[in-house]
Amino acid sequence: MEESKEILAEGNAAEGAASLKDLSTFVPEAHRKPGELGIAAITFLIGALGYYFALDMTSGEYSSPSVFPKLASTVIMLCSAVNFFRAVKREKPEATAPSLARFLFPGDVVVVLCFLVVYCIALPKLHFVVSSFAFLALGMIYLQRGKHIVRALLVSAASLAVLVAVFRYLFLVILP
């Protein structure tokens, strides 16, 4: 979202309010984002690992199972290299840019992510309803900064009841 807003903003500057810039026209930014080199390196690594493990697969013919995995891995490595050098060519992150951790996990995101991870761990141990209710209620209470606690609990219970009714009793899905 943020990205597209930025592009929109630049487009506006160039062409006035009715921006006709579409997304296929790439407008490079002057500064790279914190960690941008890192993500290019990670995708390169994914490609390299993909190729490495594809070496174990049957090969030798043009129709072997390893053909497409190798092809996709090669494309990933090539494109990652391009992404990497493009990012290098750009200027360092702005002095005002947040640190990597702040950029990746600003305020609420890190809390919600923690909730999600705990939820994942709890889900197989507790019943679906219990863990989901906890996630919903705690998530809402946190995001509303501790206001409207009763409303959050009611909304959580109601929405969960609807979901469980639809999935368990209408669609016969046996919940974990």
Add this chain to the structure above:
Amino acid sequence: MAQNLQYFLIPFLQPEMMLLIWVGVFAGIWVGAIPGLSVTMAASLLISFTFSWDINSALALICGVFVGGVYGGAITAILINIPGAPAAIATAMDGYPLAQMGEAGKAIGLCTTVSVFASFVGIVVLAVAAPVIANFSLKFAPRDFFLLAVMGLLLIGSIGGGDPIKGITAGAVGVLLSMVGMDPSTGELRYTFGNLYLMAGISFVTAMIGLFGVSEALTQFRSSGMKSPKQNLDRIIPSWATFLKYLPLSLRSALLGVFIGALPGTGGDVAALLAYDQAKRSTKHPSRPFGKGALEGIIAPETANKGAIGGAFIPMLTLGIPGDAVTAIIIGALFIHGLKPGPMLMIETPHLFWMIVSCLSIASVALMVLGLISVKPFAKIIEIPKEIVMPVVIILSVIGTYAIQNSVVDIFYMIGFGIIGYFLRLYGYATGPMVLGLILGPMLDANYRRTMQGAENQILPFLQGFVTSPISLFLTLSIVFLLFSQTATYRRWRGLE
């Protein structure tokens, strides 16, 4: 002819069937809208549910759910950026930005109107030209399916989020992930590391829910002081002028949808993606830029996936070959109800064909009414503050993912994809291409290899096939043209830039 008309009137004369179609459409809209619940799933449940019913009633209900379900996928795509079904992926590209601008009502209203139109286009083609198209669709060789998948991949240029190289990176990662699991043709295990769950592969619906839904929710949490967009609900039904303005595009995309739907094994998802791509390339002055709320970006995929409904019935009713997953289940239902679906179906039970045509028509009318009634309540949903909606969206994603195949592991995949999608978005990698890669990867791989096997693993005969078969030649030239049309020279010449 009079005989056919009589068959056509069967559902009109039975109030029970009428009612079932309406109920089916209503239920279908919800099934389609809830991510993870699919028409395929609903249809297979209905087989057990309607086991003791008369076949006509069972078909009426299934047809209703089919039409409603394909439509419903667009609603969640527009409102919360989670396509309710893969066929609505392209709809999210422009529908969601529109909803964020407070135009959800307008988007869904337009979507409903053109959907009904396209659904009728599909039905008319089914009624008039089914045998011809069915025989033509048999001529599509594995090579041609490969070419169609390549065409689908070209869409990465359109939904790449700005930087084509980053789009290709994400797309290739998607293709690589789609290779995980047991290779269906040799049984060889690829990237499974001895893990049974990896052997089953990564479902692209799981990836889609995570990459679109959860990553969007996480991205939203970045900006504090979140305000839900106030929705403008004045003009929901598009004016005649609007409808007529988009008629050529609607018709073109609907026909494309009918045809792709009629190909055995490809359904509304591929149709919608191809239609979005062609709309983006051919529209000179979109209402807004594509990807930021172009109405054309909703019309094209939604007309294509609705056209594909009629299309999917074409090979099913004429040859007994399923056009997509839902018609495959309907074939099963016919077996269970004592019929013999196959090339003789139309000869031995001619009433079935016209009755289904009629059920689909009634369902389309029901869609118009029920769809437009529910626009306002649906659009209101996103006026609810985000701090309440977003946790519910996440839980909905979780339960939907689980429902696909009752697997807790899928929930972990889904959340993992959500987090990966969040990081990718931060650095300007769009998530759309990754889902595209996951959908098209197996189609590319399997059909390329079939073609190669057919050419006995020789490069020359393999390449020859692309120019000697007329269908392949046409598709190859289309791809060359599509690539050329990306170049600046062409765009200047056509006045697109």
Add this chain to the structure above:
Amino acid sequence: MKRSCVLFLSVLLMLSAASMGFAAYPEKTIQGYIMWGAGGGTDNFARAITPLVEKHLGGSIVLQNKVGASGALATTLVVNSAGDGYSLLYGAENPANYRVLGLSPLSFHDLEPITVAVEGAVVICVNPETPYKTMKDLVEAAKESKKIRMATSGVGGLPYVAGAMMKNIHGTDFNYIQFDGDGPGATAVMGGHADVMPLALSTSVEYIRAGRLRGLAVLATKRVPQLPDLPCITEVYPEYAQYLPWGPFYGVFVKKGTPADVVAKLSDAFTKAMAEPRFEEYVRNSGGFKNGSTGAEAVKFLEKFESTASWLIFNAGGAKKSPAEFGIPEPRK
């Protein structure tokens, strides 16, 4: 916080109360895992028989498709279940080949058959525009050239094993092209993208009747009632008899070690369901034959199938491991 606890507990109570019941087996919902996807042969079989079984069993069975790794995923789930009869596997012949294909260490030996319900036959089909009018034509042509394209559903699938049979007997080699299953393969043969495919009768019977495919022979020792004009393979080549009867089948299984009374109750319910005219009509229409064996008879059937199929795959070079490693006896000649 107190209020939250109350709310939370009441939701929990309501749900658990709703799912409780009181009776002997089955006292709760039984889960039926279908090893293949919606709309396939196994799925159709499961959905056709289950409503009838529920009636005789007096309990409900919730069906779900657990697709993956040729059905090994669903098989593993059932083998890892509690073994109390609340997890049923609706499956086809595939588990017989998991070990030789290296897909999974499991096999039918880890399962207890409730019933082997339906059997099918395999028909050698060709595109009607090809010059092969009889089985002999096809075999002779295949001996001369390697160009004949045979569609299969992947290594270890039925068409592949049928091809292996032909290879063993005639020494023919085809150019195999793999499709996603019987249905897509049949479509490809009709479209002329492959020349020949051994297809289950259930998939091919309607196409043959309509002249979209030409049936050359049915891989059985006698003709099938659905296609009385089609010769059986032993009329043309008697040497096929050593591998027959062989063909696809659908059955229902539970984990090995499930209490005998539960197995007996399930077998009884399925046997009654299979006797219903509704089911018999379904079997006839879908081109199958009722087998209906249970208990020791079913086990024998499964062992015979395993022996035939795994040795054929091994001899055709498609196996990762030798059947001898697992003590699977070679079929007697």
